[in-house]
Amino acid sequence: MARDSGPDWSDRAPRANGRPRVIVIGGGVSGMAAGIYGQMNGMDTRIFETHVLPGGCCTAWSRQGYIFDYCIEWLIGTGAGNDANQIWRELGALDGKSVRDFDMFNKVTDENGRSVIFYNDPDRLERHLLEISPADHALIRSFCADLRRFIKIEMYPFLKPDPLKSVGEKLKTLWEILPAFRLFWRNAATPMHAFADKFQDPLLRRAFRNIFYQDPECFPLLPYLYNMACAYNHNAGFPQGGSLGLSRSIEERYNALGGIMTYRARVDRILVENGRAVGVELKGGARHYADVVVSAADGHTTIYGMLEGKYTNPTIDTLYEEMLNKPGILFPAVVSAFVGLHGDFDPDDSHSTTYMLSEEEGARLPGALQNSIVVQLRSRYSDGFAPPGRSVIHCTYFSDFNYWRTLRSEDRKRYWAEKKQVVQFVREFLDKRYPGIGERIELVDVGTPATTKRYTGNSNGSILAWKAFSDAEDLANELVNKGRMQLPGLSGFYMAGQWVGLGGLIRAASSGRFVMQFICKEIGREFQATESVAAAPWHTGKLGHFPQLDKTPPERPALARHAVPALDQVSAV
Template sequence: MDYDVIIIGTGLGGLVCGALLAQRGLRVVIFEEKAKVGGCCTSFTRKGFTFDLSVQSIGGCREGGRVWRLLEELGLQEGIEFLPLDPAREYYFPDLKVCQYADLSSHVEYLSSLFPHEGQGINELYQLYHSISEEIDRLPHTLSWFDPSRFAREFPVAFQYRKKTLQELLDAFIKDPRLKVILGVRSSYALLPPSRLSVIAMASLEMSYLQGGVAVVKGRMEALPQLLANGLNRWGGMIQTRQEVKGIIVERKEAVGVRLREGEVVTSKVVVSNADATTTFLKMIGEEYLPPGWVRRLKGMKPSYSYFILYLGVEGELDLSCSNNEVFPRYDFEEEYRHLDGGRIPPSPPYYLLAPSLVNPCHAPKENNTLCLSYKAPYRLSGGWNAEVKRALAERIISQAEEIVPDLRQRIILQVSSTPLTIERMTGNGWGAAYGWAQIPQQAGIYRLNRVSPIDRLYLAGHWTAPGGGVAAAMASGEITADLIWDRLTEEG
């Protein structure tokens, strides 16, 4: 046996899982296909401008938050600095600018001051989010997904809302249609309209920001995966980059190791996949090794949407009160998704405007700045993703952004665009899915793909399994999977 644990992929889920197990003394190796560790959390530099490939903000970074606690457990929190975002974000609606404050009481107070007649509903809504997310955080790693009676008994609020959508919740607590839209705004981050977003997912999202603390990494985002990789190495774990795993070797229904690109076989007591779940099961293993009903379910699952992103290096200062902004041309979330479902980006879509260098000045040369403009995007764009489409979308989003950054077009020094195909290529996530599976009720909470797979000794970690998408959740999943493996291997001696 070469190793105790083989992990496929150095996304944050894989790195956290590997670092925790190496720290406890297990022999861990991680194989990473790309040259760099970090998956979605890498960064790149062009002409002196630095951009984080994806992440705009991370929840759970304040003392006591999930990310902070994990780094503390690993003894690594001194190695990184988080820059808090407060306000976390500003949302532009046609006649109103709304702030997302960084702590729960200020946010609830602020919303209640905008809509005093709805104060009670707003309070009750956030209390409910708090109860759900508190229960979800307490779910033990030993909880069997197939034991609904224990779930109902010990986690009654999460159980009650497990099949509900955000829209159902908003309709139950709030009357004012405009406030419903404003309270549903964070669904945009999950790339789903309130009518499809799971309440469980929304509660975790809201609370990981409002209670866990929202921040960005000081410097480059990739400092976080690098910190975890250094920890893993310090505890004797190994990372091999540019090493694609081609297959997972299954003998007598158990994972016993992996086959690398050149055919080399490496064996271990358990295998963890942090890679895309569909690739893991259908390409690295093969349908013939899996229960047919389970394969049908996997094939029917829906990935999250992706992004078209324009990374810009711009000349001069930016007159913005907040680094993270999102602009909604109308009080309606549904229309955008009707277009996305049809493989189109709407004519005048909502968009994100991030100014990372306002928080991290080192991202741009002196007296210049960085901007990241993005649209939500389908993987299969009708007509396909080609240079002309990218050029037209870039033009459109720059024109829209000029409402907030005047003369933007003339100030652009550097322009790089990225589509769902780019994201798929850079991260290995099929469909360029930004958050693994879409967080609809059927794929969130206990209904998300189980980290214990139908192949014995094969586990999942990362955003394709529970708790869900995003940095804090991917890290939490790595922790839960590490605990499961630790229990099993120590039991086996």
């Protein structure tokens, strides 16, 4: 399915066809998007990807017929008639796919078994919350009233970066925003913590913080209302095939446009001559040349590794040197435990539940940052994730990257023991919540933040890079709006991805679109984009081959067979 060969790019001579050559570092969603938009605009692009599958964090792996979907929980842009959906159509991401929508965003259950369900329908949500705590009627009605207002607003500014917008386009955006300005301003200025602390009911105080499964800690009300409104409008669903399915569809679109995807190709250095990026050097020494280089890889590795820290300014140094290690700035890393089991669940069981844990329970989860764990019935999200008669559960919790990194580098035996502890906790916890489930469990696979770092190269194992609404957001926005996704003193080079566009798949995809718009501006071409016309129904066969690992050394716990050789897994058996 993936193309891993192509013309020789070690030749520095100009192209006979006059098409500019563009090298893209990283085959995640943003890198593939950059490649697709480059192909659409008369460029020859080549993506160098370290691993053997596309998508970066947007991936999955397989064992014993189970597919463990790692990334997507909801996808902005699954509904028609908005900018986000237009981008997915241009990338072919949803070609031939059905989308599954849920009537609730998440359920939160405390240690005593009390639950709150965050329905996407504001009327239903309001009735439910008032039943739980009539005394909190003012806060409940305020939140639901604002949710109704957000449902009527469709603003998805993902098509064009601000520096390239005309005065007319900026005025049009302003005109659209003005009627809702007060709504946006008020909810962007109100921290969720401050809002939640006003509830009299202790369950609601904790539950509102965990609408997004676990507590991101610095978010205001705005993203909660925005995403719940998207879900109500069927614009935040789960696409058939999940994370790897999305990545494979984008890869298929890229290949169809003539792009070249080269796997098992790690870029060690970006080649620079006379202040201009001219190509890349791969591990092993092979050099490839291009007119433009785009890095969609980890930001710190790109700037201070591939470019040796030679092209920075105070903003970049503050962002990548100070903010990177400042508490609360990066989106937390996660521990994932996938459970494969016989049978299914009660149809009335929530597809996603955050369980609040006691201090004692939380202390049993290695490296946990919060006393909670998220349980998602993943086989409810899309067909094909489990063999017939079986189901998949995904359990996650925010965890400390340094805890796992230190263990893995200094005490590998304890590292594996801690992964076994996760397995044991998950087994016992699920059996307590779903009596008898322990006898039905076939396997449990665990991935840690150290796994994420090894597989994706993401700094500190973060899956979403900088937190929105943190001190880093304005600095990251400067890289787009002032720096035009370039670095000072270096021409012919651009950055894309979550480290400049912040986290989230639609932001990653739009950053690939943005970067090609900037490149078109530089070379004097009018940017063009067309929608994919592929209409064949999607099926699980399109996930392609899942590469397998060699057998694990006997002194270690049995590794699972998984989609990418870099993923650590520990079996429950």
